[in-house]
Amino acid sequence: MLKIWSMKQQQQKAENEGAAGSKKKKVTAAQLRVQKDLSELSLGTTMRTEFPDPDNILSFILHIEPDEGMYKGGHFSFTFNLSSNYPHEPPKVLCQQKIYHPNIDLEGKVCLNILREDWKPVLNLNAVIVGLQFLFLEPNASDPLNKEAAEDLRAYREGFKRNVRAAMSGGSVKGVTFDRVLK
């Protein structure tokens, strides 16, 4: 082992970096990565973040107010929870309102490929929020999580649009009452 240690010291001399580092109060890889993701976030005009505890950046809320498409005028919010394993695990994202959407179920679970099966550590928070934004512009009937809504969309687009409006104003669709999300 002494041999490895002397090799180690030679290597260190070669690098000559002076990387000393303390033994306490370290910044972990997950925290640093989330910090990087957040500082590169581009939210545009339709989205904003809310940090209930600014010191805990692993947990926040994303507000989306689509300015076009069928969900225009609505206000939707999603809780984001990142684990200490991020980015090796995708963020956990839940919609806080009960909404009528083919890819979001009544409990707020979101069917977005990059939040589950297609997540990769090279993806970042920007990719996720763009994905969420896209769900409101182009609800996808072929990947349903709310089967009834998906069938409505597939069967008759205009009827689906009317249902979206009704649900967004706090009405009910086929016996299910939705949260009011209009401002």
Added chain:
Amino acid sequence: MASVEVYPSIEPLRWKYLDRIRTRPGPFTDLDVFEGSAVAQNMDNMKVLVIGAGGLGCELLKNLALSGFKNIHVIDMDTIDISNLNRQFLFRKSDVGKFKAEVAAAFVESRVKGVSITPHKCKIQEFDEDFYMQFQIIVCGLDSIEARRWINATLVDMVDEENPESFIPLIDGGTEGFQGQSRVILPTMTACIECMLDMHVPRAQVPLCTIATIPRQPEHCIEWAHQIAWDKEKPFPKLDKDDPEHITWLYQKALARAEEFNIPGVTYSRTQGVVKNIIPAIASTNAIIAASCCNEALKIATNCAPFLGMPEQNNYMQYSGNDSIYTYTFQTEKKPDCPVCGNRARDLDVNLGWTLKELIEALAVNPSAQLKKPSVRTEKKTLYMQSPPGLEEQTRPNMDKTLLELGLEEGEQIGVTDPAFPSVSFKFALRFK
């Protein structure tokens, strides 16, 4: 010059043949570091830590004890389950429910005279660096990537250039069915577990929509019960994957769904397998991998032969028994941008009286940083974030506070990111002037 004599240790007969190997140089022995006469005593004084007392752990403890290691510690938080008994051979039926670490330690101690095994029935995360510092070699037989990453990051962070004892080789074994691997990590010198992380492909996940709407396989029905039905009905406050009552509930839900979609194959044990993410373990694969890990430990401890993982050499042995037998030993390289070993904190001289604004300005002119719009955090506190806007507003008042007022401490690390340099993030350890 090394001698070719055999130096007997305390129990000459038991160790006679081991001594022929460990105290005599072989054709590849590096004679600069090999000292046959000191080997037995060195090993008597050496402390080895085994992490995990399961399939690999039982093998490792037995092998290390029989290879002449005298002082072994073992950590495992788990208790013995009846399903472990087919391969975790240090346990008997009467041990079910007891702590693995304790039973395994007592068993090996009783069989191998002169060895001391200290059990720790807890999580590895419950110990600090002072604990890990007492060992000279650490061997892992874990089933979780998360635990590997934790011990890896801990050992890399521990390395202190001025203290040889802070440098502890890590030997990691892993198996899955007929496949396995052994690797040796010399923290900060060779590729670490984080550098190699992309070699572990996580299990393919099924899209949530498939589970929710068009199940085709029994696993889809079980995932539906686990991820959707449970949340909706909450039959118990919190899912305990080890509680048979909870698994039975999931099994019955999955079975009903499978019948609805006409899918055969949902059973209780399959339900348990999917929910607990059980990977089939094969006793002999564990034996092969544990044997290779133990031999590397023996070679590192004695220098009697070159070991896996010397700098610039092969550090990873892959074994596959899926298609006949295949083994391949190769070198994985250190990643320059590895978040654990490639990005060690640099010292930053600061003054406690500085305001945060002054610190941030210092980062801009620091030759090794030269940042434009730095955002700064400690592990626990967001000091200042340039964006997103809400967070910027919340942290702006910190700009005029001094480092003292912000509670920063000597040696504390700060993480610094800057969107102008998207591929880098910095860590600095604060040094007060």
